[in-house]
Amino acid sequence: MALQERYGTRPFGPDTTAGVGVQMVLLEVICRAVGLGPAGWLTGSAFAVATWAALTHALRRSWTRSFGPANRVTLARATLVGGVAALVADSFGGQAPVEALIGLATVALILDAVDGHVARRTETATPLGARFDMEVDAFLILVLCVYVATPLGPWVLCIGAMRYVFVAASWLLPWMRGPLPPSPARKTVAALQGIVLVVAGAGIVPRAAAFALVAAALALLTWSFGRDTGWLWRSRCREAAARGAGATAV
Template sequence: MALNNTYDARPAQQETAVGAGVQILLLALLGTAIGMGPAGWVTGLVFAIATWAVLSRALHRSRLSTFGAANRVTLGRATLVGGVTALVADSFESAPPVSVLVGLTAVALVLDGVDGKVARRTGTSTALGARFDMEVDAFLILVLSVYVSMSLGPWVLLIGGMRYAFVAAARLAPWLNAPLPPSTARKTVAALQGILLLLAGADLLPYAGDLGVVLLALGLLVWSFGRDVLWLWRRSRMRAMVAAEVDEVLEASVGDVLVEATRAA
C-alpha cells in the first residue's frame, strides 16, 4: 500500500491571505476614521503584501499543514503593527490622532504575551512561530523608534536598528549565530522596549521625561546585546581553544603511530 506523502500548504496559506485581507480592512477603517493620506495607504499595503508573501514562503519551506492558534494570534498582532506602521508613515505628512496610534500599539503589546502562552498550552510551539513572533516584535520596535525619533532626534533609531545590525554583523562574524541560553533578563528588556517607546510617543510626559524614558530603553538594550555578544564571543573562543587542543592531541597521536611504525619497520 503506497503512502501519501503529498504536502498540501493551501490550508495554512489561506489563513495568511485572510490576514492580508484583514490588514486592508483595518487600513480602510483607519482611512475613513482619520483621513489617512497616500503615504499611510501605500506603506500599509506594502506591509500587508510583504507579510503575506514572506509568511507564505516560510510556511511552504516549513511544510506546516495547519497555521495554529498561536500563529493566528501573532498574525493578528502583525495586522495591528501594520496599522501602526501606516499611521507612522502618515505622520510625516499630517499628525495622526495619538490616541489611535497608542491604542493599536497597546493592544499589539498585550497580545505579545498571549501567543507564547497559547503555543505552550496547545502544544503547537514551532520554530516558525517563534521566528514570526520575534520578527513582529522587532519591526514594531523599529516603527516606534521612527515615530519617537521625529521628536527626540535620529539617535532613537539605534533602538529599532540594533537587532537588525546584530543580524547583519552575524553574516560577517558567524560565531554570532550560535544559540543563546534562555534568559529572563533578555525577554524583559525586549518587552520593555515597546512599552517605553510607547510611553515616550504618547505625549504624556514633558520633553525631559520622554528623553529619560528613551535613554533608559537604549541603555537597557545596549546592556542586553552587549552581554549576549560577550557570551557568544567567549563561547567561540572556548570552542576554538578546545578544537586546537584536539588537533594537537590528534597530531601527537599520529606522530606516535608513525614513529612506532618506523621502528617496527
Template sequence: MFRVRTGPLLGLAVQIVLLAGLTCTVGLGAAGWSAALAYAGMLCALLRRGLRRVGADALGPADRVTLARALLVGGVLALVVDAGSGPAPLGVLVPLTAVALALDAVDGRVARRTGTASAFGARFDMEIDAFLILVLSAHLAPALGGWVLAIGAMRYAFVAASAALPWLRGTLPARYWRKVVAAAQGVVLAVAAAGVLPPTAATVLVAGALALLVESFGHDVAWLWRHRPAPARTRDVPVAHAERISVVRTGSVAVVRAEEVVVARTGPAAGGAEPLVRLGPAARLATHQPV
C-alpha cells in the same frame, strides 16, 4: 496546501479592511496605504515561504495570534508614515500599539497550552516585535532626536553583522532578562508616543530603555565571542627530499632523468619507524648522454 495559500492571504485581506477603517476614521492618505500594503504583501510572502520550509500546512493557534499582532503593527505603520507631514492621531495610534503589545503576552501562552510552540512561531513573534519597535522609534525620532532610531535599528544591525561574522550566528542560551528588556522597549516607546510625559521625562525614559538594550545585546555578543568555534589548526609536516634517477636507452643514446620527489613524515608507525608519503614531484632534470 489550500490552507497554506489562504492563511497568509486572509491576513492580507484583513489588513486591507483595517486600512479602510483607518481611512474612514482618521483619513488615512496614500502614503500610509502604500507603506502598509507593501508591509502586508511582504508579510504574506514570508509567511508562505516559512510554512513551506518547516513543512506546515497552516498557521498554528499561537501563530494566528501573532498574525493579528502583525496586522495591528501594519496599522501603526500606516499612521506613522501618513503623519510624516503632521501630527499622528494619537487617539488611534496609541490603542493600536497597546493592543499589539498586550497580545505579545498572549501568543506565548497559547503556544504552551496547545503544545504548538515551534521555532517558526518564536521567530515570527520576534520579528513582529522588532518591527514594531522600529516603527515606534521612527515615530519618536523627530521629537526626541535621531538617536532614538538606535533602539529600532539594533536588532537589524545585529542581523547584518552576523552575515559577515559567522560566530554571531551561534545559538544563545535562554535568558529571561533578554525577554524583559525586549518587552520594556515596546512599553517605553508606547508611553513616550502617547505624549503623557513632559519632553525631558520622555527623553530620560527612552534613553534608559536604550541603555538596557545596549547592555542586553552587549552581553549576548560577548557570550557568542567567548563561545565562538575554535579555528581549524594546521600541523607543520616535516618534509624531506629524495632523488630518483632513471636511465632510458634509445639506440646509442642514454637519457638520464633525475626526479626530485618531495615526501612527508606522517607520524610514527609500528616499531618506531615513520612512514613516508609522497606528496608530488618538486623538479625534474633530463640529460642526454651518448653511450
C-alpha cells in the same frame, strides 16, 4: 510527493491570504475613523504584501503541518503593526491621530504575551512561530522609534536598528549565529522597549522625562545585545579551544 502531502504546508492557504484582506479592512477602518492619506495606504498595503510573502516563503521551508493558533494570534498582531506603520507614515504629512496610533500599538504589545501562552498551552510552539513573533516585535519597535524620533531626535532610531544591525553582523560573522541560552533579562529588556516607546509617543510625560526614559531603554538594550555578543564570542573561543585540544590529542 508523499512526504510533501503528509508534512507540506498550504502557503497560499486561508490563514496567510486572509491576513492581507484583514489588513486592508483595518486600513479602511482607520481611514474612515481618523483619516489615512496615500502614504499610509501605501505603507500599510506594502507591509501586508511583504508579510504574506515572507510567511509563504517560511512555510514552504519549514514543513509545518498547520499554521496553528499561536501563529494566528501573531498574524493578528502583525495586522495591528501594519496599521501603526500606516499611521506613522501618514504622520510625516500632518498631525498623527495619537490615540489611534498608541491604541493599536498597545494592543499589539499586550498580545505579545498571548501568542506565546497559546503556543505553550496548545503545544504548537515551533521555530517558525518564534521567528515570526520576533520579527513582528522588531518591526513594531522600529516603527515606534521612527515616530518617537520626531520629537526626541534621530538617536532614538538606534533602538529600532539594533537588532537589524545584529542580524547583519551575523551574516558576516558566522559565530554570531549561534544559539543563545534562555534569558529572562533579555525578554524583560525587549518588552521594556515597546512600553517606553509607547509612553514617549503618547505624550503623557514631559519631554525631558520621555528623553530620559528612552535613553535608559537604549542603554539597557545596548547592555543586553553586548552581553549576548560577548556570550557568543566566548562560546566560539571555547569551541575553538576544544577543537584544538582534540587535534592535539590525535
